[in-house]
Amino acid sequence: MPRGNYTIQRCCEECGKIFTPPTLMSKYCCPACSKRAYKKRQITPCKDDVLKRAFLFSILTGLRHSDIQTLKWKQIQQTSKGTWQAVVVQQKTKVPDYKPVIQQALQLCGERPSNDEALVFEGLTDASWISRPLKVWIEASGIKKHITFHCGRHSYASLLLENGVDIYTIKSLMGHTNVKTTQIYTHIVNEQKEKAANTLHIENLDL
Numbered sequence: 001m002p003r004g005n006y007t008i009q010r011c012c013e014e015c016g017k018i019f020t021p022p023t024l025m026s027k028y029c030c031p032a033c034s035k036r037a038y039k040k041r042q043i044t045p046c047k048d049d050v051l052k053r054a055f056l057f058s059i060l061t062g063l064r065h066s067d068i069q070t071l072k073w074k075q076i077q078q079t080s081k082g083t084w085q086a087v088v089v090q091q092k093t094k095v096p097d098y099k100p101v102i103q104q105a106l107q108l109c110g111e112r113p114s115n116d117e118a119l120v121f122e123g124l125t126d127a128s129w130i131s132r133p134l135k136v137w138i139e140a141s142g143i144k145k146h147i148t149f150h151c152g153r154h155s156y157a158s159l160l161l162e163n164g165v166d167i168y169t170i171k172s173l174m175g176h177t178n179v180k181t182t183q184i185y186t187h188i189v190n191e192q193k194e195k196a197a198n199t200l201h202i203e204n205l206d207l
Helices: 031-040 049-061 065-069 103-108 131-140 151-162 167-174 179-197
Strands: 006-011 076-078 084-089 096-101 200-203
Touching: 049 065, 049 096, 049 103, 049 131, 049 151, 151 167, 151 179, 167 179
Parallel strands: none
Antiparallel strands: 006 200, 076 084, 084 096
């Protein structure tokens, strides 16, 4: 994009090629890398459908395994505005909390049964045994890092920060009693900001 005598350029994070914006509205500047990145984002099939849906639900709501495993349909309620929420009494705080459930998260719950006492994620493996099937699924997707079910909750907080949500709102959404607990996630976004800034390049810049 011309700016006087200068041209703003970006370096593709994946392959290192230099591109002049605007090319793609993506951190991957070149088409080939953008296409590969899109394929990586596709959800890898999981043999345990309940596990897959519950883990993705955690990423989209920030709920713990214990809260998801005991979640009943009567707790999934529609608000006066037409949106949805999960009414949860978290085991750590013992205080009723109202968690927003976005449409994509609601779809992960499946079809609502006639019995509101039924579990939303019936058959979800206990916390003490879930690491093994989760590991199989994660490794099948090509991810080498150690991932636990609780990482879904961490991802929720990190994604909110990345999207510009303030720390006190995230504290409330996560159910933290102290904002210092929430602040542990800020370093992740700071690292990403620094990495993003380092991709900028101005051609023919005379200093």
